[in-house]
Amino acid sequence: MLEKLQQYYSTAKTLLQNTANLADLESFYREHLAPSGKATNWKREIGKVPVEERRAFGQAVNEVTSELLAAFETRRDLLKLKDIAETIAAQATDVTLPGRPLRVGGFHPSTLAVREVSGVFQRMGFMPFESAHVELDRNNFEYLNMPPDHPARDMQDTFYFSEDILLRTHTSSGQIHAMRRFAPEPLRIVLPGLCYRHENITPRSEIQFHQVEGLLIGPNVRMSDLKGVLLQFARQMFGPNQQIRVRGSYFPFTEPSVEVDIRCTLCSGEGCRVCKHTGWLELLGAGMVHPAVLRFGGYDPEKVRGIAFGLGIERLILLRHGIDDIRYIFQNDLRFLRQFGE
Numbered sequence: 001m002l003e004k005l006q007q008y009y010s011t012a013k014t015l016l017q018n019t020a021n022l023a024d025l026e027s028f029y030r031e032h033l034a035p036s037g038k039a040t041n042w043k044r045e046i047g048k049v050p051v052e053e054r055r056a057f058g059q060a061v062n063e064v065t066s067e068l069l070a071a072f073e074t075r076r077d078l079l080k081l082k083d084i085a086e087t088i089a090a091q092a093t094d095v096t097l098p099g100r101p102l103r104v105g106g107f108h109p110s111t112l113a114v115r116e117v118s119g120v121f122q123r124m125g126f127m128p129f130e131s132a133h134v135e136l137d138r139n140n141f142e143y144l145n146m147p148p149d150h151p152a153r154d155m156q157d158t159f160y161f162s163e164d165i166l167l168r169t170h171t172s173s174g175q176i177h178a179m180r181r182f183a184p185e186p187l188r189i190v191l192p193g194l195c196y197r198h199e200n201i202t203p204r205s206e207i208q209f210h211q212v213e214g215l216l217i218g219p220n221v222r223m224s225d226l227k228g229v230l231l232q233f234a235r236q237m238f239g240p241n242q243q244i245r246v247r248g249s250y251f252p253f254t255e256p257s258v259e260v261d262i263r264c265t266l267c268s269g270e271g272c273r274v275c276k277h278t279g280w281l282e283l284l285g286a287g288m289v290h291p292a293v294l295r296f297g298g299y300d301p302e303k304v305r306g307i308a309f310g311l312g313i314e315r316l317i318l319l320r321h322g323i324d325d326i327r328y329i330f331q332n333d334l335r336f337l338r339q340f341g342e
């Protein structure tokens with residue numbers, strides 16, 4: 001019996017040493033050390049041993065059980081540490097891995113184009129002038145010679161906050177602010193910024209867009225100055241051989257009013273799909289400032305005259321890059337925006 005007990009003890013110890021993880025150890029416990037496990041069962045054998053050997057055998061059983069329990073606890077501590085070490089190793093950060101590059105943000109294509117266009121005029125001496133996007137009806141319309149019910153208001157569908165307050169539909173509203181600030185001094189300003197119109201969003205129209213506007217007022221300002229400034233602008237933007245064409249048009253705030261075209265940048269005037277086979281692309285609206293507007297601005301139309309022009313920035317981006325849908329510009333799809341760099 002004693003021999004068998006010793007045999008059991010040595011196999012049980014080997015099994016214990018062979019447990020690889022806490023789950024193995026748990027089943028070892030259930031099989032050997034739990035209340036009806038193999039080690040515990042040896043206690044039942046004590047009664048079956050002849051009386052004279054019983055005391056020694058009983059002692060041996062107790063020793064085996066307690067040694068096995070002690071060995072079990074040692075093993076458990078060891079496996080727990082191993083388990084923790086493995087978890088840590090699995091979660092470890094490999095500090096030798098190369099880092100992910102940080103993407104530096106860039107400017108929006110409209111911002112870049114606004115800056116480029118105003119830059120051209122600033123180098124011709126036009127001073128930047130900004131004014132609020134939320135405007136009074138009179139600055140956006142009335143003082144630009146569009147009284148209430150003027151039919152030209154229909155050309156610019158408007159977001160109204162109330163009867164008097166609106167989102168500016170063009171940068172021309174800034175003309176009034178500048179004139180009232182500086183009259184009767186001569187003025188040479190460029191007015192960049194966002195404008196808003198209550199439009200359906202289509203490939204050709206958005207509810208927000210940027211304009212860059214110019215205004216020059218002085219004693220001897222003439223239509224030929226307008227043509228000179230705009231020809232210079234077209235050449236700065238589209239190349240030294242660029243040509244412009246001036247056509248009669250209508251805006252309430254200018255008289256005479258014109259529209260200015262450039263030679264088609266895609267076909268150089270040969271005629272193509274983009275210029276609808278005319279060889280020309282419409283660039284901007286312009287004219288001599290209407291005397292009524294000068295007067296609203298605080299100038300004496302007998303003493304000074306003005307030229308003004310206004311240009312849509314997103315239209316310019318579409319023209320330049322042969323893009324056929326303005327909606328790309330405000331959709332904020334980074335795949336599109338990143339192509340403009342910087």
Ligand code: DAH
Nearest residue numbers: 170172285286287308309310
């Ligand atoms: N404000 C006009 C528009 O939004 C553009 C424009 C035309 C501005 C002629 C001007 C101008 O200053 O003289 O359509």
